[in-house]
Amino acid sequence: MKTPWLKTVIAVAAGALSTQALAAGFALNEQSISGMGTSFAGRSSSADDATTLFGNPAGMARLKREEVSFGVAALHAKTDIKNSSGTFSGPAVGGQTVPYGGSNDGDMVPFTAVPMGYYVKPIDDKWAVGVGVYVPFGLATDYESGYEGRYFGDYSEVAVITVQPTVSYRFNEKLSIGFGPTINHIEGELQSASPGGAAGDGRVKVTGDDTALGFNAGLLYEFTPHTRAGITYHSKVKYKLEGDTKLSGAGFDQYAAAGIQVSGKYDASLDLDTPESIDVSITHDLNDQWTLYAGAMWTRWSRFEAIIIENEGIPAIVGGNLDPIVEDQDWHDTWSYAIGAAYKLNRNWTLRTGLAFDQSPTNNVHRSPRIPSGDRTAISFGLAWNPTDDVTVDLAYTYLQEEEVDVSRSRSYQNGALVANYDATFENSAHGFGAALSYRF
Template sequence: MSRFNRHLSLAAISLAALIAAQGGAQAGAFGLREQSTTAQGMSFAGAASGSGDVSSMYWNPATMTFQFGLQAEAHVAAVIPRSEISPTFTLPAGLSALGGSGDIGLDAVVPSSYVSYQINDRLWVGLATGAPYGLATKPNYIWGGQLYARTTSVFSLEAQPTIAYKVNDWLSVGAGIRAQYLKVRYFSAIGPSPVFPSPFAPSAGLEGDSWGIGYSLGATLTPAAGTSIGIGFRSAVQQDLEGEFQYAGVPIKSRVVLPESVSVGISQQVTDAFSLHGTVEWTNWSRLGSPRVYNGLTGTLLAASPTLPLEYNDGWFFSVGGEYTINPAWTVRAGVGYEISPIDVENRSPRLPDSDRVWLSLGATYNWSEQLSFDVAYSHLFTVGNTDIDIRPGHPSFRGAVFAADVDASVDIISASVKYRWDNPAKAIPAPIVRKY
């Protein structure tokens, strides 16, 4: 394959992720964790310490130094959520007569791609593309919670050029620049008064988009043969949304600061065929608060909807997993994760009725050749603990109507990836050139 065609193919993989990215939130709040088929097979255990191969650069750019030559990966995840909201008490009572939400979850596809190039035995460069945030919920148009949610969507794209440097045999560092696009739609019913229970109430809402810049940092430690420890940091990204309050046609502005996160991973080779992995991840969702919405013409708070009522807590994710190489062609893996959601009964709304949940995952890799391999993974997520909605005075979403409901939710995620090494695996990367003057 010519160099031109090779570069064209790599660009096409990255572009495909950018133009197709969309998704349903599966990483607490409206974050998307589905960035790697390989890591998903172990519920993302050890993602920051290299268990996701080239795709681990999403969590920790320093993990590129574990990869050799010129490699590219394309991943795609099908997210199949199910979430139904059943009103148990409303005030005015006429709201409950409008019925339940139906299934508010919308199936989604989340693609991502990665390219890593080893320049020499110390220096790597790469590119990651994907969608770090996504949300799409759409209840019945007429239902008991229509004053609090009709259509909600969050759409994102991100490209991250990355560099990594191997300091010595036990330490590597990495960094990346994140160029991120965000679009938000936020609609609900309105009426003659904030609690009017009419099935004919029209919809009104906010729509806006923005570009923002962030960065990522990471380091890996290999204190002993078969042991790797990784820590990755993804910065906050400020998004200055501009758009329109669509019911009145008023231009709006709102500043949203998306959260930073820290991922810590550890991987241990137990035998030649078996390895164990673990992950701890923290996401600073509490920095979102309730972003204010301003009239784009006057600069004053928008009277109709002055804030985006979020008030999330911080999120945590823990997982453990294992990987077993059956033979040179096949590797299997499994993992379990527990996610502490930033959303609970104090801030849960019908837009995103998230809660704590358990991840159960299986995955496999088939090596077609030394250069080409395929991965598949499946995860089932089920909620645990209190999943109720209880909107009353004091709740950040309260708009004059009391709304209490039960939530029944689960998620299935099926993903696949293709990986290819473009150079010759048998040809060693040359050492850095040393000149004497």
């Protein structure tokens, strides 16, 4: 029992912490389809449309007309799993190493679509206000029934939905600032198996949610009418997830014969801080047709040092009261880098492309099959169509390839009498798609 509970809660945190476009765990973090076309190079300096409310709220001051933008991003991912093995060891199996069965199909990420929407209204030459709704963090993994790594997590679904009212102010022709508080709601559902001996596996299902506040702030400086630079700060958000752990299945039902009720629901909570990030970028209009972008983002993943779980009432026969549980994570701070370009064919059509490199915050010691990610490289292509001066349709495509990484997990059950082990090599890739419609009043 102890390990599945711990792993499912860790997966809530890891999924919630997944950031960047198509990032670790294949989180969807697309807040701008126009930005997606350049791999988010220039995200804090381009200020081309209402999606700048997220990329850099100071950029709203550059918009000349009232604008609304709606979009959707989707992900189709593929995972190759090889060199896998699952074994039990310890006194419960006579001190030997005994293999257990399971599959490794690797089709763990369902096709997922995430919506976004923005509204910006210039008040005068200096002030602009707006509001955005977007998904900054998310995770969806669903391994097949009987997955070999099921004792370390076989189902995860986590999402953070954010509402951001925002204001910007333009001091002069060069300097603008912007600020927006964020209202963030997180929900998660995670499942894993628990070995129950001859009776069969039990199942652990954890659900929880919370709402918390943060903020985004940005500064935009225009060196010339053709060159501008931006910096955006996304604050950490402090959550306290409240929910329950549900134990079910033959592995837990078997204790009823001894008069001990194990199957059922138990109160659970988790304190979690999502990390702050700083995005810097530069945009340069080379001429009337070409625009160049470059950017970098730093994320303070080192905040994620350990998970501390508080829960109540779990019977000692399946692992003690587990109050609290502490497991080190030791994630490290990361940088992501991107370059991009846009080419304006004519007044109606614009082509975009970009290349990005993202570091993974995970390490070989603590990497989980829920988040089996490594450093990644992405290439993107985008297209903007302006049928009129009032309407823009943006389309984008991203291909992402991750480095090959190893997962090696060992956890104790039955107060140390049984140890489950899982080793495998993962290689992930993904196709991202995006479409958006912007209308100017």
